Amino acid sequence: MIPEPRLVEVRKNVLKQNDVLARALRERFREAGVLAISLVSSPGSGKTAFLERTLTVLRARYRVAALVGDLATENDAARLARSQVPVKQIITGAVCHLEAAMVQNALDGWNLRDLDFLFIENVGNLVCPSSYDLGEDLRFVLLSVTEGEDKPLKYPTIFNSADVTIITKLDLAAVVEFDEVAAKRNIQSVRPGMQILKLSAKTGEGIPSFVEFLEKRRLRTQSTCAVGK
C-alpha cells in the first residue's frame, strides 16, 4: 500500500532538514527573548478570530507580531491587521502545513528583539502540521465546541504534538450540546495531564485567563534562559 518506501525515505530527509532549521529558530527566539507560540486546528475552528482578540488585548502592554499560514489567500493577514500589530501572510500553495523554512523566510526584515510575543498560525489541518517543528516554544491545538468531542481520539498525533488544548467558540457550547466532560476525557486519554483552556473569541470569556497564562509562560521562559546563561 502507498506510501512507498522511497517516499518515506525522502520524507524523512525533509523532516530532518526541518528539524535542523527549527532548532536554529528556537535558539533565535530564546536569544531575542520572544515567546513564539503556534496555533494548529481544523479549518474553521476559530484560530483567526481568537488570534485577533488576543493580539488586540496583548498589544496594549507588549510588543506582538503574527505570521499566518494559508494555502491561497491573504484574508487572515487582512483580518489580523485590524489588531494593528505587524502581520505577515505565508502562502503555502498546495502544502498543507507550515515548515520551519517558511517561518524563517517570513521573519526576514523583522528584528526579533523588538518583540515580546510572536504568534504563528498554521494552515487549518489536523494532520499535516503535526510532524513539522516550527521552533515555537508553545504549540496550542484549538478544538471548537462545534467540531465534536471525538476529535482528540480521531487525530491523536496533532494533540500529542501540542502543549495545550484550547476549547474555542464556548458561546456556542449550549446550542450544540457540547459535552465538555467527554471532550476533556478524550483529550486526557490521548495526552494524559494536558492543560486545557477554554474561551470564546466572540464574547471574550476566557481571554483574560489565556493572556495571564501567556504572561506567566513568558516570564518562566525568560528566567530559564537567564539561569542557562
Add this chain to the structure above:
Amino acid sequence: MIPEPRLVEVRKNVLKQNDVLARALRERFREAGVLAISLVSSPGSGKTAFLERTLTVLRARYRVAALVGDLATENDAARLARSQVPVKQIITGAVCHLEAAMVQNALDGWNLRDLDFLFIENVGNLVCPSSYDLGEDLRFVLLSVTEGEDKPLKYPTIFNSADVTIITKLDLAAVVEFDEVAAKRNIQSVRPGMQILKLSAKTGEGIPSFVEFLEKRRLRTQSTCAVGK
C-alpha cells in the same frame, strides 16, 4: 524551499499509480451499476452525522453501503452501523487522505452488484484528499455553517476537485450568523456554476431533496452506461 524536486517526482509517481487504480475502480462501479459517492470536508463539519441520516433514509428503498476513512479510530464505523447498512472502517494511520488502493482493499469480500449506492467518507481534511481520485462518480465537499464563509477561498483546490457543495448544520445558521449569500458567492468564485445543496442532519431539513438528487443522478448514470454499451 521544501518540497524538494525529488519529493515532487516521487509524489507524481504515487499519484499516477493512484489514478490507474481509481480508473479501474470507476469501471467496476459502472459495470456493477452502483453509484459511488465520496465525502470530503474539514474535521467536524458533520460528515458522519449527515451520512448516518442519509443511509437510514436510503436503506428503506435501496441497497446501500459505506466505507469510512479515519486516522486512528473505528468510531465512525460504529456510529454508522446504527443505520444498519454494511460499513467498513479504513484506518489510514498517519496518512491524511484515502487512496484508491485503500478503497480497493476495503471492498474485498463485497459484491458490488448487491449495491445501489456506495458512500466513501474521506479523512477530515481540506487539503490532502483533493489530489486522490477514489474512482467515485460524485464527490461532495461539505461546508458547515460554523466554519465560516471564507473556506472556499482558502481551500480552493478541494472545492475544485468536488462536484457539489453541501452546506451542513443549517440548524445553526442563525445562531452563528451564517452569511449564505457570501458563502455561495465564494463557492461560485472558486468554481463557477457549482451546484450547492444545504441541509441539517439534526433536523432533517434538506435531506429529502438530497436523496432525490442522488436518485436522479443514479438513474442518469445508469442510462448513460446503457447507451454506452
